[in-house]
Amino acid sequence: MNKTTQTAPHPYIGMWVTKDGHVRQELLPDGRYDEARGTRQSAYQGDYQVSGNYITYQDDTGFTADGYFENDVLYHGGMVMFREASIN
Template sequence: MIRRLLLLLVAMGALNACDRPATPHPYVGMWVTADGRIRQELLPDGRYEEARDGRERAYTGGYTVTGDHIDYVDDTGFTADGTFVSPDVLHHGGMVMHRER
C-alpha cells in the first residue's frame, strides 16, 4: 500500500527532484522494441515518456526501480511493472525491450 502511494506521488509530481537519489540508476535511457513501434525513455528524475506507433508521449508517468524490478504509474493512475533480465533487456507488459545506445 505504501509503495503504491509513493509511486502515485512520484507520477503526480508531488515528490520533487530533491526527494530522489542524486545518482541515477543504471537503467536510465531509451528502451525500444525490436520493431521500433514502442520507445520508452526512462528519465533520471523518475519519470518516463513512452512513444507508440510514432505518437510521441503516448504515455507519461513516474517509475521506481528496485534491484532489477521496475514499477510504473502513468499520469492517469494506471500501473504496470517489468523486469530487467540483463543490463540491456527489459521485459515489460509482454514486450521485450532493448536498450538503445
C-alpha cells in the same frame, strides 16, 4: 519539499525500444518516463521506480504496470525492450 540527499542514478536510465521500434520508452533521471507508440509521441507518461532489477510504473492517469531487467533487456507488459544503441 527540497531533496537534501542525492543518490547515484540507476543504470537503466535512457531509451528502451522494441526490436521493431514501434514502442520507445525513455526512462528519465528524475523518475519520469515518456513512452511513444508508433507515430504517437508521448502516448504514455508517468512516474517509475526501480528497486534492484524490478521496475514499477504509474502513468499520469493512474494506470500501473511493472517489469524487470535481465541481461540488459527490459521485460514489460509482454514486450521485450532493448537499449536503443544495442539494436542499431
